[in-house]
Amino acid sequence: MKHLTPAHPLEVAISRVGGVSKLALVLGVAQSTISNWRARGTKIDAAHCVSIERATCGAITRRELRPDDWQDIWPELAVAEPAQTPAPTHATLAAIPCAQQAVV
Numbered sequence: 001m002k003h004l005t006p007a008h009p010l011e012v013a014i015s016r017v018g019g020v021s022k023l024a025l026v027l028g029v030a031q032s033t034i035s036n037w038r039a040r041g042t043k044i045d046a047a048h049c050v051s052i053e054r055a056t057c058g059a060i061t062r063r064e065l066r067p068d069d070w071q072d073i074w075p076e077l078a079v080a081e082p083a084q085t086p087a088p089t090h091a092t093l094a095a096i097p098c099a100q101q102a103v104v
Helices: 009-017 020-027 031-040 046-055 075-080
Strands: none
Touching (some): 009 046, 020 031
16 A cells, blocks of 8 residues: 655645545545545546646646656646746645735
8 A cells, every 4th residue: 555645746735625525525526536546646537637736726736646647648738848937836835825826
């Protein structure tokens, strides 16, 4: 059984939205689904990664949730990557309220 570290993007997302049950509600999945992702370290479905990114106001990104294959799933992010300045990490954004993050 693979347990996630406290700094794992899923753990940070759970914390930011207020717990497993709230994240499950936002994603429209059972709480046990989130718990299984945590316990097993299972890859999160791409559609759920987008929803988590939105629910955390971009504090947790699709890239962080799928570090090994995000560029295959969302090639438009890979194309846009060199032209953009690096996005702030979830650690940087953790202290910024969601409403203010849009202007970061």
